[in-house]
Amino acid sequence: MDEILSLDHVTFTYSPDEPDIKNAVEDVSFTVNEGEWIAIVGHNGSGKSTIARLMNGLLFPQQGTIKVLNQSLTEENLWDIRSQMGMVFQNPDNQFVGATVQDDVAFALENNGIPYEEMVKRVHEALKQVKMDQFLNHEPQHLSGGQKQRVAIAGALALKPKLLILDEATSMLDPQGRAEVLATVQALREETGLTVLSITHDLEEAILADRMLFMNGGKKFAEGTPSEIFALGDQLVELGLDLPFAMKLTKLLKQNGVKLLGEHMTEEELVNDLWTSNFKK
Numbered sequence: 001m002d003e004i005l006s007l008d009h010v011t012f013t014y015s016p017d018e019p020d021i022k023n024a025v026e027d028v029s030f031t032v033n034e035g036e037w038i039a040i041v042g043h044n045g046s047g048k049s050t051i052a053r054l055m056n057g058l059l060f061p062q063q064g065t066i067k068v069l070n071q072s073l074t075e076e077n078l079w080d081i082r083s084q085m086g087m088v089f090q091n092p093d094n095q096f097v098g099a100t101v102q103d104d105v106a107f108a109l110e111n112n113g114i115p116y117e118e119m120v121k122r123v124h125e126a127l128k129q130v131k132m133d134q135f136l137n138h139e140p141q142h143l144s145g146g147q148k149q150r151v152a153i154a155g156a157l158a159l160k161p162k163l164l165i166l167d168e169a170t171s172m173l174d175p176q177g178r179a180e181v182l183a184t185v186q187a188l189r190e191e192t193g194l195t196v197l198s199i200t201h202d203l204e205e206a207i208l209a210d211r212m213l214f215m216n217g218g219k220k221f222a223e224g225t226p227s228e229i230f231a232l233g234d235q236l237v238e239l240g241l242d243l244p245f246a247m248k249l250t251k252l253l254k255q256n257g258v259k260l261l262g263e264h265m266t267e268e269e270l271v272n273d274l275w276t277s278n279f280k281k
């Protein structure tokens with residue numbers, strides 16, 4: 001599998017002249033391979049946003065290396081490397097630059113000097129991929145939060161990035177908007193094999209990833225599949241993370257003597273187990 005991004009023993013401090021202040025990111029290594037969805041989780045101050053800024057070249061580490069497509073990220077190749085990464089941020093209202101949906105998606109293409117016909121084609125394709133092609137001429141203020149984030153994803157996709165980074169991209173949305181955005185990302189992965197890195201507080205989002213990195217106090221506390229990470233159970237809670245709803249309910253049901261075969265991360269799995277273990281004849 002091709003490596004898209006890697007951090008190798010990366011350490012960063014916002015206060016290099018003050019050794020008493022803890023590093024924001026300390027000795028963190030991980031790799032994102034082509035086609036994977038990696039989720040970085042952790043409570044406030046655990047270093048997630050700093051990692052996002054480091055990956056995007058807004059900050060440079062004091063120690064360690066960051067590679068994108070096997071190229072070390074430096075001030076010289078920053079713009080070239082950035083163009084390979086599509087980023088979607090937290091606030092849907094801060095990301096719109098165009099007066100209409102299509103202007104917005106076209107904006108970065110225009111800045112990158114993409115010829116007009118190619119630009120029109122890419123805008124249509126990208127909006128179709130996020131199922132917003134019927135909104136071409138809509139004004140952003142008339143869209144829901146979920147729709148705005150889908151347009152932001154289209155804006156990133158139009159540049160044909162190697163990696164889509166979602167930086168708390170669902171955290172300001174209502175449950176419906178969040179579900180819409182996550183379904184869009186899942187569909188894109190199935191249809192195009194898109195590589196995704198999401199930075200999130202939302203464990204329901206992290207469950208969808210192939211692998212999770214759990215940050216604590218600037219360090220990588222654990223890395224594994226969602227099942228491996230959630231198997232840490234109470235340790236996660238002690239370190240400030242809430243467990244997914246289905247896991248909490250499974251625990252309570254078991255404590256109350258309800259027969260269940262396993263632990264469950266999703267409501268669907270839990271319902272299936274409840275049904276087979278208790279009602280199915």
Ligand SMILES: Nc1ncnc2c1ncn2[C@@H]1O[C@H](COP(=O)(O)OP(=O)(O)OP(=O)(O)O)[C@@H](O)[C@H]1O
Binds near residue numbers: 025042046047050
């Ligand atoms: N601009 C800054 N200047 C100085 N210290 C900072 C700055 N930004 C973050 N920090 C510190 O770096 C550490 C990691 O913060 P970071 O914002 O990366 O964590 P986070 O996991 O993204 O938190 P949150 O979920 O609240 O955004 C914290 O101790 C934080 O106080």
